[in-house]
Amino acid sequence: MTSESVTAAPTTVDVLIRNGTVVDGLGGAPHVADVAIRDGVIVAIGALDVVARREIDATGLLVTPGFVDLHTHYDGQAIWSDRMTPSSAHGVTTAVMGNCGVGFAPCRPDDHATLVDVMAGVEDIPGVVMVDGLPWTWETFPEFLDALDGRARDIDVAALLPHSPLRVYVMGRRGVEREPATDEDLALMRKLAEEAVAVGALGFASSQLTLHKSASGSPIPSYGAAYAEFEAIAGGVRDAGGGLLQFVPDLVAGDYEPALKTVFDVAAETGLPVTFTLAIGNAGEPFYLDALRMVEKANGDGGDVTAQIFPRPIGLVIGLELSGNPFVLYPSYRAIADLPLAERVAEMRKPEVRQCILNDTPASDGHPLMFAVQAFDWIFPLGDPPNYEPDPADSIAARARARGVTALEEAYDRLLDDDGHAMLLITLANFRDGTLDTVADLIRREDVVLGLGDGGAHYGMICDASFPTYLLTHWVRDRPTGRLPVEEAVRQLTSVPARVAGLADRGRLAVGYKADVNVIDPAALRLHKPVVAHDLPAGGRRLDQTADGYVATLVSGEVIAEHGAPTAARPGRLVRGRQAAPA
Numbered sequence: 001m002t003s004e005s006v007t008a009a010p011t012t013v014d015v016l017i018r019n020g021t022v023v024d025g026l027g028g029a030p031h032v033a034d035v036a037i038r039d040g041v042i043v044a045i046g047a048l049d050v051v052a053r054r055e056i057d058a059t060g061l062l063v064t065p066g067f068v069d070l071h072t073h074y075d076g077q078a079i080w081s082d083r084m085t086p087s088s089a090h091g092v093t094t095a096v097m098g099n100c101g102v103g104f105a106p107c108r109p110d111d112h113a114t115l116v117d118v119m120a121g122v123e124d125i126p127g128v129v130m131v132d133g134l135p136w137t138w139e140t141f142p143e144f145l146d147a148l149d150g151r152a153r154d155i156d157v158a159a160l161l162p163h164s165p166l167r168v169y170v171m172g173r174r175g176v177e178r179e180p181a182t183d184e185d186l187a188l189m190r191k192l193a194e195e196a197v198a199v200g201a202l203g204f205a206s207s208q209l210t211l212h213k214s215a216s217g218s219p220i221p222s223y224g225a226a227y228a229e230f231e232a233i234a235g236g237v238r239d240a241g242g243g244l245l246q247f248v249p250d251l252v253a254g255d256y257e258p259a260l261k262t263v264f265d266v267a268a269e270t271g272l273p274v275t276f277t278l279a280i281g282n283a284g285e286p287f288y289l290d291a292l293r294m295v296e297k298a299n300g301d302g303g304d305v306t307a308q309i310f311p312r313p314i315g316l317v318i319g320l321e322l323s324g325n326p327f328v329l330y331p332s333y334r335a336i337a338d339l340p341l342a343e344r345v346a347e348m349r350k351p352e353v354r355q356c357i358l359n360d361t362p363a364s365d366g367h368p369l370m371f372a373v374q375a376f377d378w379i380f381p382l383g384d385p386p387n388y389e390p391d392p393a394d395s396i397a398a399r400a401r402a403r404g405v406t407a408l409e410e411a412y413d414r415l416l417d418d419d420g421h422a423m424l425l426i427t428l429a430n431f432r433d434g435t436l437d438t439v440a441d442l443i444r445r446e447d448v449v450l451g452l453g454d455g456g457a458h459y460g461m462i463c464d465a466s467f468p469t470y471l472l473t474h475w476v477r478d479r480p481t482g483r484l485p486v487e488e489a490v491r492q493l494t495s496v497p498a499r500v501a502g503l504a505d506r507g508r509l510a511v512g513y514k515a516d517v518n519v520i521d522p523a524a525l526r527l528h529k530p531v532v533a534h535d536l537p538a539g540g541r542r543l544d545q546t547a548d549g550y551v552a553t554l555v556s557g558e559v560i561a562e563h564g565a566p567t568a569a570r571p572g573r574l575v576r577g578r579q580a581a582p583a
Helices: 003-008 109-123 127-133 141-149 163-171 183-199 227-239 256-270 287-300 341-348 351-358 368-374 396-403 407-415 437-442 467-478 486-493 495-501
Strands: 012-022 031-038 041-046 051-057 062-065 067-069 092-097 156-159 203-207 244-248 274-277 305-309 314-318 379-381 424-429 448-450 517-520 531-533 542-544 550-555 558-562
Touching: 012 041, 012 517, 062 486, 067 495, 092 495, 092 550, 109 127, 109 163, 141 156, 141 183, 163 183, 163 203, 163 227, 183 203, 183 227, 203 227, 227 256, 244 256, 256 274, 256 287, 287 305, 287 437, 305 437, 341 351, 351 407, 379 396, 396 407, 407 424, 448 486, 448 495, 467 486, 486 495
Parallel strands: 012 051, 012 062, 067 092, 092 156, 203 244, 244 274, 274 305, 305 448
Antiparallel strands: 012 031, 031 041, 062 517, 314 424, 379 424, 517 550, 531 542, 550 558
């Protein structure tokens, strides 16, 4: 027995994970040990002689802390569903929502439609899903947290106070129209931010991204907010004891310095930590380096700033079943777009229809992202298993050149593969010069944190909540170069995001810590291609993605999934506010 097990191990425990390779979440060398759990916490680690109500044989398997996802949008799904998939299917046991400054609280009854319009545009959640799925039994942010707290689910969730709902709640129509806040507005925002953090918000989230528009095409309410507004709200967060500032700068502008200066200055003034979205341009000037220099300076001056990056290309999945494809803005395609898939495919295979669509001109209206679906040098067929670091020679443009056809023709033909169920991947960012080599460098930095999985949003465009499995397969096991040691990959999925979020009670395997645990077969880990499911309220469509290799996932010591199949256990709860480390 280890000295720890001799002094700390009780004689009877709820769960004993036997003989696994423990990866502690702190970067320590993997080692074989038993992990004992009682009353939802880890009570001993070592060679243990105890009686367990349930024993899990982990011989030859990895035992890791549950993963922490900093950037999700389960604000709606956590109300209408008891399962936070895809995240919980990929080892995530804590998900932070309210990111990008969008959400559903605070909200007066007259503004329900406004927030639905914002969420539908920014996060691609169909309006009917929210109308049918949200009971709106809350108005204030504390009441929204109570609604979350009253529901059981598979994993834990935590919430940031979102900027756009707060602005609309305080300013009404003036907030929607993005008028400057008055002194009275600022005072009320500060008070409500203090109230939100006092009852459990992890902090405050905002966005200044040009592409974040409502479904009706308007900039979101927080866009263009003045320094005084950020200062007032951050002051409220500080007044309540502190919390995280999450921020999306205007990545489209390219130049990070003006986009980040406001939030960095506010953070320096208030002493609050910041995490912000960092994207790497596929080509052109390396503006991301300017952002990293700003991070280094801020941290050198005593700040706590992390750049949040995604470990594979930031992009979209497009197809005939999904929200986007290269022809969604073409009037000739729109004429058949509402047909059932089989009928639409039959029409598109007719030579005269094909010619009509290919010769058409796209309309000028539509979501800004829909204009990216013509970037054929950065669009690739998405197979099974999906390849998120494809060879540039496999792009739609390269394939078209090899066939002697136009890129539009190649895209048209590939969309009809698999009877119209085919999917294409658009690599919008992080795929610099056609590789992930730059990402390989950045994910090793201490001032970078993994995130941007966006679980619970972009239901018809993105399925990125699977990134923990991708990290463990591509970056740890499969990539020819630049691979991560498993202990480092696990650290980046656990203790690092837990620290950034202020959740010091989880993210590591140690005595006294929350018993959120994954048991993983590293050789069997396999990420499946996304599939279309119709399991949202009102029969809404979403992309889902599963994986092999997760032998068991535990939340607070209860097994929520075994071999990829969910159990009936729903131990997940709302995490109210920052959590201290165990004594």
